[in-house]
Amino acid sequence: MANVFDVLKERGFIAQCTDEEGVREMLDKECVTFYVGFDPTADSLHVGHFLGLMAMSHMQRGGHRPVCLVGGGTGTVGDPSGRTDMRRMLTDEDIEHNCSCFKKQIARFIDFSEDKALMVNNGDWLRKLNYIELLREVGAHFTVNRMLAAEAYKSRWEKGLTFLEFNYMVMQAYDFMELHRRHDCKLQMGGDDQWSNIIAGVELIRRKEAKPAYGLTFTLLTKSDGQKMGKTAGGALWLDAEKTPPYDFYQYWRNIDDADVEKCLALLTFLPMEEVRRLGARRDAAINEAKTVLAYEVTKLVHGEAAAEKAKAGAEAMFGGAGASADIPTFTLMPEDMGKKLIDILTKHGIFPSKSEGRRLIAQGGVTLNDVKVRDADYCLCDEDFTDGAALVKKGKKKHYRLMKA
Structure with a gap:
């Protein structure tokens, strides 16, 4: 079986890695417990999370154990990464509801049977922390000037960065250390906008535990012009069928720019790379076949085969029959x-x-x-x-x- 690191790299997932050779060797020699975090800022995951779920699924297929961390604790603060303003404060009821919605969606991609994966909530430990103990145990290992150099904080500096949000990096680093202690978690993965937060956790484990830890980020899902993918006339592209119906979801991928087809086939489907390259090489009118395959495969993964078939039939009726009359x-x-x-x-x-x-x-x-x-x-x-x-x-x-x- 191919090393999953090579699989992720060939398909275009990997943006940065703390130690590429070290991670590759570790994944080759042992079953590695790794984690990805999901903060419950809404009651559904969106297409940006979908890319992370695909990376986790590849890892699990490669023989490794995912830990899906829902942010019942960090969700009370809010990640400032990629934000120009402070996130809306969520109530405990909002957070609990959103976490339960996430669990159902994540289970479509990750196999939790027989301890093959774990679902944990960082509220279980973050909400119990004693502030003074946290300052003494963790605070001493963070320097303010290093934190302010992080892109997530630099972008907020002029408009105002609250002390509440300033603690987010510390909390995420603590999560990694806690998962390392509880479950021997050695690798944190996340979107490339999480690089600074991931590095903080890697360094904290090395200083506090004197053990190796690693970080890996995957590329953000962007269009060929650099803009974030997943925005539509109706708003965000959600994984919840009630928020973005399967037909709308299908149509989004059927209508993407020609230049983005091969990348999306590689990142968001399990098609062999030979087939991805064959479809991606099509040009002009022939690229529409590749778009139809992409739309069908992605919709099938998120909503199931029946929904994908129905969406495809609806699109063909709309654009190939009465819709084109x-x-x-x-x-x-x-x-x-x-x-x-x-x-x-x-x-x-x-x-x-x-x-x-x-x-x-x-x-x-x-x-x-x-x-x-x-x-x-x-x-x-x-x-x-x-x-x-x-x-x-x-x-x-x-x-x-x-x-x-x-």
């Missing part, structure tokens, strides 16, 4: 229309009698773009909204319109 009013958009507000384009072509009427319909949930409800009246059209050069707009329950790229 010549009876549907069609409007041609010029290249300069890309990036403009959808409401402006629809008003210009008379689909809305006025912008105010358009905003009212959107607020009432009466407008869909490619069968996804438009919730932002200021949403701007982009290339990802078009499949085979076409996008479908529905106003109310019966009025359909087609937008075609020139």
Whole structure:
């Protein structure tokens, strides 16, 4: 069996690693207990978490034991990484509810039978900590100037970084040490925006326990232009079918940019890399086959085979049958229309009698773009909204319109 480190590297997961050769050798010689943390900031995981779950699944398939850490403790503080403002404070009830939702979703990807994986909550130890003991045991190993050099804190420095959030790195480092003590956890994995926090835990274990520990980050899920992947007209792309229906989920991947297809096939499916490269090499109209495979495989992993089949059939009916009928009013958009507000384009072509009427319909949930409800009246059209050069707009329950790229 191939070393899972090589598998992750070939598929494009690995961004940074504290000791690449050391981690590879460790994964080759023993069953390694590793962990990834999930802070309960919402009642569903989103597509960014999905990439982490895929990395964990590859690790488990390679013979290693995942620890899924839900942040019942860190969730009370909030991670400042990637934020320009402070996160909303969650109640204990919110955190408990969100953690329980996460557990159900994670179980779709990770096998917890026969102690093959663990699900733990850092609230079990963080909420019991004595503040003075924490300062004495852990605080002495952190320097303020080193912490302030971390990107997560630098980006917040001018706008104001609360002391509450400043403790987040200490708490995450303590998590790693606690998991090391309880479960012999030797490796922490996370998104590349967690690098500073992961390094803090690795160093704390080495200083306090005098034992080796390692950190590895995987690439963030971004589009070819560098923007985060997973934003739609309806908001974030959630793994919960109630928040993002399987059809909408399928359509998102069916409509991604050509340049992102091969990367997403490698990261978000279990297709062999030979097949990934074959599909990714397709160009022009032929790339649509690769997009259909991607959409189907990703939807099957998240929502199950039945939901994927239904979503695929719905998309084919919409874009290959009645949805593409010549009876549907069609409007041609010029290249300069890309990036403009959808409401402006629809008003210009008379689909809305006025912008105010358009905003009212959107607020009432009466407008869909490619069968996804438009919730932002200021949403701007982009290339990802078009499949085979076409996008479908529905106003109310019966009025359909087609937008075609020139």
